[in-house]
Amino acid sequence: MSCKKVIIRRKRIKLLIKYGKHCGEYIGYHENGGIKYKCYCINNKTNGEYKWYDENGNIKLNCYVINGKHDGEYNYYQNGLITSSSYFIRDKKNGPNIDYYQNGNIDKKYYYIDDIFNGEYIEYDKTGNMRYKCYCINNAHIII
Secondary structure (H helix, E strand, O other), X not given: OOOEEEEEXXXXXXXXXXXXXXXXEEEEXXXXXXXXXXXXXXXXXXXXXXXXXXXXXXXXXXXXXXXXXXXXXXXXXXXXXXXXXXXXXXXXXXXXXXXXXXXXXXXXXXXEEOOEEOEEEEEEOOOOOEEEEEEEEOOEEEEO
């Protein structure tokens, strides 16, 4: 049996179904007809790149998912500009997280291990100068 295309106009969704499960491209639409989100599914689970857009077509979220769990880069945007960047491994934050000012400079940089603050934490001013630095151990800030 092959995938068949099903369009659900009431909810503005386009998806493919095989053996009663979502498979392939999955697209949701805003009321204005623009793409709201776009991803791929295998056996009813999101797999691969996942993108979410605002009503003007600007990217809001770009992340990667494996078997329905976040795995890889996870980036938020506002008006098409990146506002934060994270990294996930098996649905838990792991690695560097970076928050950005609207001018593109780094606001904060910090680290997670299994969803817990661990490692260096640095804050910058809007011009890029470091203004605060500490280390985190199990979600606790330790000032140095």
